[in-house]
Amino acid sequence: MDQLHLQNQLCFPLYALSRQMTALYRPYLDKLDLTYPQYLVMLLLWEHEKLSVKKIGCELWLDSGTLTPLLKRMEETGLLTRDRCVEDERVVNVHLSKEGRQLQKKAVGIPDHIFSELSISHAQLKSLKKELSALLNNLEKKGG
Amino acid sequence: MDQLHLQNQLCFPLYALSRQMTALYRPYLDKLDLTYPQYLVMLLLWEHEKLSVKKIGCELWLDSGTLTPLLKRMEETGLLTRDRCVEDERVVNVHLSKEGRQLQKKAVGIPDHIFSELSISHAQLKSLKKELSALLNNLEKKGG
């Protein structure tokens, strides 16, 4: 019964920290008119310029029920365009727009700002990231 | 600019893993008709029997905008009761009901089930939990 205590759960600090971390991003992202999941989409687009909804979903572990309305909002604000693929009409390709590219300049400082608020060493951060990613990959194998 | 890559972010695996972990709980919680945040409330109530909304919010890092409707749903399903405190009418106290207490029996196995699906040692789990909690507490100091 002892295991049914909040303090003995791994999942709770994961859940709480995840939300608090996005709260840490919020003031910076507000200036860019982005939410955290939208920021993640922008990270992908800044790197790849063009991606299908499917690919974005695979990278971010999100499905179309989340992404379709999110991407529509981002299309409305002009950060990207959504176009049916001509070769395969099932696919919707998301393209980075000029405004979307411009926004990258405003975002370059964000990771450093966040890091400086974490009171943690680069080494610790790196090892923590590695552990979490490893766990995530374990789950990936099961699910799909 | 390198830091603006998804793979170099701590926050992303945190965000993705947090969601995948609650997905891991989902099949077990579905049997109890609980969502993950509702399960967290039950963990608190199984331990404390009676708590104010404020106290629950402090423990779970959630505000009344989230908790009020969540607790109302749980009241409707009979797991708890909500009563204005007589000594201080601003306060709403949440009490564990008999059905809520009963539910604990069905939940005892969950932590073990989850652990067995994680492919991780108890030592690793404990150390990870400690690191995440430490980070969370760092943020706590800033925010409030």
Add this chain to the structure above:
DNA sequence: TTGTTTTTAATTGTGCACAATCTAATTTTG
């Protein structure tokens, strides 16, 4: 080639999260 299966998105509905605002009750101050 036709029927079946799979794949990709969109849609619908429910339940969080959280900012912002509001109300009422209590505490603090002058």
Add this chain to the structure above:
DNA sequence: CAAAATTAGATTGTGCACAATTAAAAACAA
């Protein structure tokens, strides 16, 4: 004490998340 400030919770509105369903296109099979 009365006015001002604080506190607890509720409400409203927006944006995720995700299950379940639908629709259309493509791949596959007989």
